[in-house]
Amino acid sequence: MRRYALRFTALGYLLLVLLGPLAMVFVRAFDNGLDALWKTLSDPNTLHAFWLTLLITAIAVPLNTVFGVVCALAIVRRRFPGAGLVNAIVDLPLAISPVVVGLSLFLLYGRTGWFGPWFQGHGVQILFALPSMVIATIFVSLPFVAREVVPTLREIGDEQEQAASTLGANGWQTFWRITLPSIRWAIIYGVVLTTARCLGEYGAVAVVSGNVEGKTQTATLRVQDAYENFNQSGAYGIALVLAAMSVIVLVAMTLLRPKEEAA
Amino acid sequence: MYLCTMPMNKVKLALVAAVLAALAAASAAAAGTNLSLVGYSTPKAVMAKIIQAWQQTPDGKDTSFSQSFGASTDQARAVANGLKADLVFLSTGDDVNLLVDAGLVDSKWNRQAYDGIAADTVVVFAVRNGNPKHIKGWNDLIKPGVQVLTPNPFSSGSAKWNVLAAYGAQRRLGKTDKQATAYVQQLFKHVVSQDTSGRNATNTFLAGKGDVLITYESEALNARLNGQDIQYVIPRQSMLIELPIAVLKNSSNKDVANKFIQFVKAPTAQALFAQFGFRPVNPKVAKNYADKFPSRPGIFKIDDKIIGGWRHADAVWFDPNKGRMVQIERAVGGPTSG
Amino acid sequence: MRWEGLRLAETAHAAAIGRPSRRSSREGAAAATLSLGFTTAYLSVIVILPIAALIWASTQGGIRQFWSVATAPEAIAALKLSLGAALVVSLLNAVFGTITAWVLVRDDFRGKRVVNAVIDLPFALPTIVAGLTLLALYGPQSPVGIDVSLTRKAILLALLFVTLPFVVRTVQPVLLELDLEAEEAARVLGASEARVFRSIVLPNILPGILSGVALAFARAVGEIGALVLIAGNTPFKTEVASVFVFLHIQGGDQAGASAVAVVMLAISFATLLLIGGLRFLATRHERA
Numbered sequence: 058m059r060r061y062a063l064r065f066t067a068l069g070y071l072l073l074v075l076l077g078p079l080a081m082v083f084v085r086a087f088d089n090g091l092d093a094l095w096k097t098l099s100d101p102n103t104l105h106a107f108w109l110t111l112l113i114t115a116i117a118v119p120l121n122t123v124f125g126v127v128c129a130l131a132i133v134r135r136r137f138p139g140a141g142l143v144n145a146i147v148d149l150p151l152a153i154s155p156v157v158v159g160l161s162l163f164l165l166y167g168r169t170g171w172f173g174p175w176f177q178g179h180g181v182q183i184l185f186a187l188p189s190m191v192i193a194t195i196f197v198s199l200p201f202v203a204r205e206v207v208p209t210l211r212e213i214g215d216e217q218e219q220a221a222s223t224l225g226a227n228g229w230q231t232f233w234r235i236t237l238p239s240i241r242w243a244i245i246y247g248v249v250l251t252t253a254r255c256l257g258e259y260g261a262v263a264v265v266s267g268n269v270e271g272k273t274q275t276a277t278l279r280v281q282d283a284y285e286n287f288n289q290s291g292a293y294g295i296a297l298v299l300a301a302m303s304v305i306v307l308v309a310m311t312l313l314r315p316k317e318e319a320a
Numbered sequence: 321m322y323l324c325t326m327p328m329n330k331v332k333l334a335l336v337a338a339v340l341a342a343l344a345a346a347s348a349a350a351a352g353t354n355l356s357l358v359g360y361s362t363p364k365a366v367m368a369k370i371i372q373a374w375q376q377t378p379d380g381k382d383t384s385f386s387q388s389f390g391a392s393t394d395q396a397r398a399v400a401n402g403l404k405a406d407l408v409f410l411s412t413g414d415d416v417n418l419l420v421d422a423g424l425v426d427s428k429w430n431r432q433a434y435d436g437i438a439a440d441t442v443v444v445f446a447v448r449n450g451n452p453k454h455i456k457g458w459n460d461l462i463k464p465g466v467q468v469l470t471p472n473p474f475s476s477g478s479a480k481w482n483v484l485a486a487y488g489a490q491r492r493l494g495k496t497d498k499q500a501t502a503y504v505q506q507l508f509k510h511v512v513s514q515d516t517s518g519r520n521a522t523n524t525f526l527a528g529k530g531d532v533l534i535t536y537e538s539e540a541l542n543a544r545l546n547g548q549d550i551q552y553v554i555p556r557q558s559m560l561i562e563l564p565i566a567v568l569k570n571s572s573n574k575d576v577a578n579k580f581i582q583f584v585k586a587p588t589a590q591a592l593f594a595q596f597g598f599r600p601v602n603p604k605v606a607k608n609y610a611d612k613f614p615s616r617p618g619i620f621k622i623d624d625k626i627i628g629g630w631r632h633a634d635a636v637w638f639d640p641n642k643g644r645m646v647q648i649e650r651a652v653g654g655p656t657s658g
Numbered sequence: 659m660r661w662e663g664l665r666l667a668e669t670a671h672a673a674a675i676g677r678p679s680r681r682s683s684r685e686g687a688a689a690a691t692l693s694l695g696f697t698t699a700y701l702s703v704i705v706i707l708p709i710a711a712l713i714w715a716s717t718q719g720g721i722r723q724f725w726s727v728a729t730a731p732e733a734i735a736a737l738k739l740s741l742g743a744a745l746v747v748s749l750l751n752a753v754f755g756t757i758t759a760w761v762l763v764r765d766d767f768r769g770k771r772v773v774n775a776v777i778d779l780p781f782a783l784p785t786i787v788a789g790l791t792l793l794a795l796y797g798p799q800s801p802v803g804i805d806v807s808l809t810r811k812a813i814l815l816a817l818l819f820v821t822l823p824f825v826v827r828t829v830q831p832v833l834l835e836l837d838l839e840a841e842e843a844a845r846v847l848g849a850s851e852a853r854v855f856r857s858i859v860l861p862n863i864l865p866g867i868l869s870g871v872a873l874a875f876a877r878a879v880g881e882i883g884a885l886v887l888i889a890g891n892t893p894f895k896t897e898v899a900s901v902f903v904f905l906h907i908q909g910g911d912q913a914g915a916s917a918v919a920v921v922m923l924a925i926s927f928a929t930l931l932l933i934g935g936l937r938f939l940a941t942r943h944e945r946a
Binding site for chain 1: 523
Binding site for chain 1: 688689690693694696697698700701704705706707708709711712715754757758760761762765767773774775776777778779780781782783784785786787788790791792794795796801815818819822851873876877879880881882883886887899900903904907912915916919922923926927929930934
């Protein structure tokens with residue numbers, strides 16, 4: 058009896074908060090029929106928004122992956138004073154609001170910021186252009202690879218690496234042949250999480266991008282734009298595509314987590 | 321095992337690259353000039369049509385546009401902060417003056433054709449279907465229980481027009497400066513939500529909040545065009561809203577931008593404005609659409625004596641430290657900045 | 659055993675030849691400097707410099723000015739609303755998240771694996787889409803007639819959506835590792851289910867619940883995307899701290915925006931410390 062009560066509570070909660078609303082996206086996206094949905098999705102500015110989102114993701118993910126692995130190695134394998142501080146700073150983006158991220162970039166690269174005048178003087182546009190959007194996205198998606206690789210590195214220990222170096226392997230060989238394969242699932246899982254975060258970024262990019270259609274408007278910004286311009290079914294259409302991407306990411310997460318935990 | 325997955329990764333990489341390339345090709349800007357237009361929150365639909373028409377002309381054949389729409393004052397500030405623009409289409413001369421003061425727009429912008437104005441509209445009250453609260457004039461707005469929507473005057477151009485219209489209407493009815501200001505404070509006691517922009521206020525009203533939305537006539541008509549169930553009333557005393565368009569001094573496409581502005585003030589574009597609910601500035605076109613846009617004897621303008629022009633109104637009402645709106649907002653618990 | 663043998667072999671080898679261990683330690687030092695240098699440079703450019711610029715900009719006019727701006731009525735109202743909503747949502751998550759974790763670990767039913775996967779959806783879904791989905795079901799055109807848009811309830815709803823996985827995912831692994839024998843023994847000795855839960859299960863999962871709550875709290879305080887469409891931004895009523903900062907940036911009020919942002923930053927730091935502390939306590943508990 059208690060079992061059914063608990064099950065009912067949990068499933069009911071999930072339905073009310075999570076699944077019910079999500080199902081509505083499917084319904085509302087087709088409000089005005091397939092034609093209208095196609096029109097919205099094939100609009101050049103919508104296509105550009107998706108392209109921009111993917112471009113930013115394609116830049117941010119590899120950078121954060123390299124950083125995550127290097128940083129994890131530095132924290133776990135090289136014991137240096139301040140490793141704890143570095144670890145904490147890496148975790149910081151998880152706890153900061155995206156608007157605070159956006160504001161800090163605004164203040165750093167803006168007209169009266171530390172770097173703003175220098176860049177403006179050299180004709181380089183940081184704010185209201187791609188660079189600030191990429192930096193913002195890198196900031197908010199920074200921790201994921203590192204956070205997955207650090208505990209894995211700690212768990213597997215460095216005996217094999219030590220053994221390899223006594224057998225004559227140099228640093229790079231040890232890394233490539235021993236370390237990397239042993240953390241590969243952690244990296245892949247971290248990459249999946251990073252990708253999801255990049256695709257879904259809104260707050261920080263909304264502050265720094267200027268929201269120029271066809272130039273600096275990402276898919277998430279376009280959802281809001283469509284909604285506010287009396288194009289609700291269009292907003293739901295774009296949201297549907299984003300939700301579909303999220304489901305793909307979710308499937309990847311589900312399939313990879315046991316591998317990651319087993320490794 | 322890691323090495324075995326390398327070919328698969330290469331295939332995946334190739335797929336991603338192909339998708340990116342396809343999307344990039346599909347959305348690539350046309351060769352030729354790209355003009356950046358920064359606009360206030362509501363004219364997106366009409367500008368899309370005007371740009372389409374412009375691109376059919378020999379002058380506009382090879383031009384493409386990047387557009388951004390948002391609250392007028394916020395947009396002006398963004399441009400002042402570095403948002404690239406060739407043209408601005410804002411909702412108040414006050415916001416263009418912000419750019420003049422930032423050195424980005426020529427101070428003689430309002431000596432262009434039609435005083436630098438692209439189109440007009442008027443302040444109206446949008447009400448629920450059937451007008452259940454019987455709202456006809458400004459005094460109906462301060463009746464007990466009436467909930468009013470107007471945007472935040474520190475971020476929205478529409479809100480500035482609404483404040484000045486409310487004040488000016490009282491002055492036209494014979495009230496003194498002090499009494500008219502007191503009315504504005506009374507009015508803001510009835511305001512239940514101050515969105516950042518005119519468009520956001522429209523959406524809040526359409527979502528069911530408030531009894532009356534003070535907005536542009538063009539916005540009410542535009543909402544109707546989009547199938548929204550909206551009814552509006554033009555009060556006897558109302559204000560003529562003049563919507564300015566200007567080129568930026570640091571634009572690298574000044575010639576094309578100026579040609580576009582000329583097109584905007586020419587009959588084709590003016591007729592499009594009228595179809596989308598704006599009052600044309602071109603007198604010939606305006607005559608053709610006279611029955612769509614009722615005149616009101618009590619319509620006054622920004623440069624009338626009772627208002628005194630944008631510079632004066634800005635100093636008196638919208639100064640971020642000493643303006644009357646700061647005091648009024650403090651008194652009613654509203655936002656004191658944009 | 660194998661490791662010991664290798665260690666001896668290494669020492670002998672190094673002693674015999676001398677070079678490899680010195681080379682590898684030199685190499686190690688070079689790699690360490692490089693990796694540390696890269697890490698520091700990356701973190702500085704991406705994280706540290708922007709945060710430093712924020713703190714510097716907010717204290718530009720002196721501490722007194724910072725304080726007066728940060729304690730302005732609208733700012734205080736926004737911060738109070740954020741903290742209050744985050745607290746309520748975290749506590750709700752503590753209850754429902756634990757129940758969900760319990761059901762996922764101890765119960766079995768068709769589709770449980772799908773449900774388990776779906777829990778992570780708020781991690782994967784863009785927050786603006788989350789807000790839109792809630793608007794579809796609980797907004798002006800709700801098919802079930804519930805309209806909470808532009809109210810405080812909408813804030814709670816949106817925050818519940820985005821923080822849903824946290825407590826579930828921190829409690830699940832603990833529940834999985836729990837030894838059922840202690841509970842069985844207690845039941846055999848006559849303890850009621852409630853007693854079993856209170857005295858045996860709860861103390862074990864409490865660190866998991868607390869760290870999930872702390873993560874949910876940190877997330878809820880800073881949320882923006884899910885709130886933008888559904889919650890509105892009426893000061894003193896539905897304007898949370900993140901929306902306050904957003905609006906004041908757009909409105910050119912950098913002083914106000916920075917002040918509240920720095921307060922939010924301090925809350926983030928404090929929550930991270932709390933999470934770290936809880937993690938430390940939990941591992942100490944394990945080691946004990």
